[in-house]
Amino acid sequence: MQKYPKILQKKKNKKKKKRKLRKKGNGSKPSSNRPERNRARIEVWFQDELRAGQQGSLSRAWAKKGTRPRRIRQRQYKSSYIYGAICPKKDKGCALVLPYASTEGMQIHLDEISKNVTRGYHAIIVMDGAGWHVANDLKIPNNITLMKLPPYSPELNPMEQVFQQLRKLKLSNACYDSHEEIDNACVDAWNEFISEKGAIKRLASRKWANVN
Numbered sequence: 001m002q003k004y005p006k007i008l009q010k011k012k013n014k015k016k017k018k019r020k021l022r023k024k025g026n027g028s029k030p031s032s033n034r035p036e037r038n039r040a041r042i043e044v045w046f047q048d049e050l051r052a053g054q055q056g057s058l059s060r061a062w063a064k065k066g067t068r069p070r071r072i073r074q075r076q077y078k079s080s081y082i083y084g085a086i087c088p089k090k091d092k093g094c095a096l097v098l099p100y101a102s103t104e105g106m107q108i109h110l111d112e113i114s115k116n117v118t119r120g121y122h123a124i125i126v127m128d129g130a131g132w133h134v135a136n137d138l139k140i141p142n143n144i145t146l147m148k149l150p151p152y153s154p155e156l157n158p159m160e161q162v163f164q165q166l167r168k169l170k171l172s173n174a175c176y177d178s179h180e181e182i183d184n185a186c187v188d189a190w191n192e193f194i195s196e197k198g199a200i201k202r203l204a205s206r207k208w209a210n211v212n
Contacts, residue, residue, distance in 0.1 A: 044126065045125045056173075082186050083108075085159075089205070091199075126209075127146065158203065170189035
C-alpha cells in the first residue's frame with residue numbers, strides 16, 4: 001500500500017520558536033497521515049473471444065512409441081464463441097458462450113463483467129481493437145473503462161494463453177454434431193479451468209499490469 005510522508009520539523013536555535021513546514025504555494029498546513037479520500041481502487045481485467053466448433057484444433061496426444069495416432073478433423077462450419085474475461089490479481093473470471101461475435105454479444109459480456117467487479121473497485125478492461133469492442137452502440141457500465149491494445153500485439157493479452165489451455169482441456173481432437181454439443185464443450189472447458197484454485201493467477205499474471 002502507499003506510504004504517506006511524515007511531516008518533519010527542523011530544529012532551530014533555542015531562542016527561536018519551532019516552525020512547522022508548510023506546503024509551498026497556498027500556505028496551508030500539510031496534510032496528516034490519513035489516506036486519500038475518493039481515490040478509486042483498480043482491478044485490471046483482460047478480455048477476448050475464442051471461436052470453437054466443428055473446425056476445431058488438433059493437439060498432441062499420448063501414443064505408443066513409433067506410432068502416429070489418427071485424429072478426425074471436421075470440415076463443417078457450426079461454431080460458437082466463448083466471451084472470456086479474467087482478473088489475474090483476484091484470481092477470478094467470467095465467461096459467456098454466445099452464437100456470434102457481435103456488438104450485442106459484447107454488450108451482454110460487459111454487463112456480466114460489471115457484476116463481477118469487486119464492490120468499491122473500478123475495472124480497467126484490456127482488449128484488442130475488434131470492431132465490436134469499440135462500437136459506438138456499446139453502453140459501458142459505470143464501473144468499467146475499456147483500454148485498447150496496440151494493433152498486432154496478442155502477446156499483451158493473457159487471454160490468449162487461457163484459450164490455449166481451454167483447447168488442450170476440451171476443445172481439440174473432438175467432433176460435434178450440433179450447436180448444443182459445442183456449447184456444452186465450451187462450458188465444460190471454461191469451468192474446468194477456473195475451478196482450479198490459482199490457475200488464472202498463475203497463467204495470466206503480468207508485472208506490468210499491477211496498478212495498486
